Amino acid sequence: MRITLDDVEYRYQVNTPFEHLALHDVNISMEQGTYTAIIGHTGSGKSTLLQHLNALLKPTKGRVFIGDRTIEAGRKEKALRPIRQKVGIVFQFPEHQLFDETVEKDICFGPMNFGVSENDAKQLARKAIAQVGLSEEILVKSPFDLSGGQMRRVAIAGVLAMEPEVLVLDEPTAGLDPRGRKEIMDMFYELHKREGISTILVTHSMEDAAKYADDIIIMHQGTVFKKGTPQEIFSDPEQLLELGLDVPDTVRFQLKLQKELGVRFDHPCLNIGDLAIEIDKAMKRGNR
Amino acid sequence: MRKKLVSLSNIIFKYEGQSRNALDDVSFDIHQGEWLAIVGHNGSGKSTLAKLLNGLQFANSGTITINDQRLTEESVWDVRRKIGMVFQNPDNQFVGTTVQDDVAFGLENAGVSQQVMVERVHGALNKVKMNAFLNQEPHHLSGGQKQRVAIAGVIALQPDIIILDEATSMLDPRGREEVLETVRELKQENEITVISITHDLEEAAKADRMIVMNQGRLYREGTPQDIFELEEELIALGLDIPFSVKLTKELQKNGVHVVDGHLTEEELVKDLCELHSMM
Numbered sequence: 187m188r189i190t191l192d193d194v195e196y197r198y199q200v201n202t203p204f205e206h207l208a209l210h211d212v213n214i215s216m217e218q219g220t221y222t223a224i225i226g227h228t229g230s231g232k233s234t235l236l237q238h239l240n241a242l243l244k245p246t247k248g249r250v251f252i253g254d255r256t257i258e259a260g261r262k263e264k265a266l267r268p269i270r271q272k273v274g275i276v277f278q279f280p281e282h283q284l285f286d287e288t289v290e291k292d293i294c295f296g297p298m299n300f301g302v303s304e305n306d307a308k309q310l311a312r313k314a315i316a317q318v319g320l321s322e323e324i325l326v327k328s329p330f331d332l333s334g335g336q337m338r339r340v341a342i343a344g345v346l347a348m349e350p351e352v353l354v355l356d357e358p359t360a361g362l363d364p365r366g367r368k369e370i371m372d373m374f375y376e377l378h379k380r381e382g383i384s385t386i387l388v389t390h391s392m393e394d395a396a397k398y399a400d401d402i403i404i405m406h407q408g409t410v411f412k413k414g415t416p417q418e419i420f421s422d423p424e425q426l427l428e429l430g431l432d433v434p435d436t437v438r439f440q441l442k443l444q445k446e447l448g449v450r451f452d453h454p455c456l457n458i459g460d461l462a463i464e465i466d467k468a469m470k471r472g473n474r
Numbered sequence: 475m476r477k478k479l480v481s482l483s484n485i486i487f488k489y490e491g492q493s494r495n496a497l498d499d500v501s502f503d504i505h506q507g508e509w510l511a512i513v514g515h516n517g518s519g520k521s522t523l524a525k526l527l528n529g530l531q532f533a534n535s536g537t538i539t540i541n542d543q544r545l546t547e548e549s550v551w552d553v554r555r556k557i558g559m560v561f562q563n564p565d566n567q568f569v570g571t572t573v574q575d576d577v578a579f580g581l582e583n584a585g586v587s588q589q590v591m592v593e594r595v596h597g598a599l600n601k602v603k604m605n606a607f608l609n610q611e612p613h614h615l616s617g618g619q620k621q622r623v624a625i626a627g628v629i630a631l632q633p634d635i636i637i638l639d640e641a642t643s644m645l646d647p648r649g650r651e652e653v654l655e656t657v658r659e660l661k662q663e664n665e666i667t668v669i670s671i672t673h674d675l676e677e678a679a680k681a682d683r684m685i686v687m688n689q690g691r692l693y694r695e696g697t698p699q700d701i702f703e704l705e706e707e708l709i710a711l712g713l714d715i716p717f718s719v720k721l722t723k724e725l726q727k728n729g730v731h732v733v734d735g736h737l738t739e740e741e742l743v744k745d746l747c748e749l750h751s752m753m
Contacts, residue, residue, distance in 0.1 A: 365713070462730070
């Protein structure tokens with residue numbers, strides 16, 4: 187399913203003294219089956235943007251196309267439920283939303299809310315728990331007896347059980363240790379590849395954006411600053427650093443080394459293996 | 475050797491209803507004026523350590539001594555005056571409706587006079603460079619600014635020790651650097667001891683000393699240099715190693731003769747430049 191934002195503007199608290207322009211002139215498209223990363227500072231508008239992706243917010247100007255539906259400023263929209271089922275959002279610290287007595291009941295809550303029978307919901311729960319890499323025995327446990335990492339996986343399973351076509355991830359690894367972080371990111375990537383789920387990752391991590399995404403969208407002061415493939419985005423790292431944004435470790439290191447050696451590699455290195463090879467080449471060319 | 479400020483000996487702690495000890499016979503010292511980074515996987519016991527140090531929980535056995543005073547349920551109020559804590563979520567630690575009210579809150583509780591209070595609030599906000607925001611509402615600030623206000627609230631009480639409990643983990647890169655820079659300056663100027671509980675290995679690499687926790691036990695203590703030599707062992711514990719260490723290994727694999735032990739990117743760049751000039 188494709189999501190397109192056409193000339194989107196969003197103002198909070200219109201016609202009050204607190205009116206605030208959060209998004210303006212946003213034109214982006216996320217194609218079916220792709221992996222897109224949305225990056226920006228706190229306050230850049232990325233959280234407001236995220237809420238437009240499943241019509242939690244309606245633009246104050248412009249249009250949002252979600253599959254065959256159109257969400258338009260000024261028009262009352264009914265039956266948003268199917269959109270919410272097709273576009274699943276994993277919010278930050280999703281484990282804070284766990285509430286039920288057992289893991290199974292918690293995961294079944296979403297699908298049943300969308301009209302799935304209890305039996306079918308239990309099927310979906312079993313499938314989802316396997317998708318997040320947990321065993322079925324955990325279904326009978328209380329979500330509150332689990333470790334932090336397991337709780338997060340259960341919360342994610344609750345979103346997957348609704349069988350979304352698009353998965354939106356808002357800082358899904360915040361607060362996890364390095365291994366937990368890598369496991370969760372690899373899990374989402376695998377779901378994306380294996381099941382063709384379109385994935386939209388909202389993150390501070392340039393490492394993850396460079397590693398997993400097909401396309402990167404950089405938000406700055408409420409609008410799109412730059413969009414493109416990781417190679418395109420990081421071909422001008424100075425520009426990003428000027429905005430106070432980060433670049434991947436490899437790119438930052440490449441930049442420092444190029445400056446000190448007075449050389450220039452022909453492309454930005456987005457992984458450590460590639461960087462090592464390019465450095466080796468530069469060393470062999472030597473001090474000519 | 476610097477003065478021992480905090481001493482933990484044989485600490486055992488178990489949460490109610492849990493079968494495993496959250497802390498299992500943990501002993502170590504913290505020296506005055508040092509930056510100690512405590513790292514470990516989720517559930518390794520590092521946040522429990524912070525709670526015990528601040529008397530939010532009490533050990534089942536073992537002792538904690540802070541500045542020669544044993545931490546007990548009786549002495550906890552005294553001890554807390556010496557330790558300031560900054561927590562993970564900037565939104566969970568505000569009580570005041572303006573920035574300066576918020577910083578004053580702790581002082582009011584401590585019964586400080588109005589005049590001294592005003593001085594200390596302004597002084598603390600100056601130090602964290604938030605003096606331009608005195609009358610702002612805290613929830614309108616950025617994450618990094620919020621954490622700096624939280625730090626001002628802590629240093630207004632003039633503690634000997636600041637504990638950062640994953641205080642930068644919810645911030646964006648700029649916010650993280652703002653906060654760490656602020657704490658570094660404070661440490662330099664005021665000889666404050668910093669205990670940082672963190673997943674950020676780049677931050678830990680800049681600490682004076684590190685402690686690695688694993689499943690409730692103290693797994694290793696040493697300088698960042700010592701700790702990051704463990705490399706694969708750290709990864710097996712669910713942790714990571716700094717970028718410069720990883721790149722060094724990758725370069726060696728490619729036959730580039732850089733030496734081991736570069737904890738910062740600057741050192742590795744320097745090494746490479748020297749190699750390059752000899753080519």
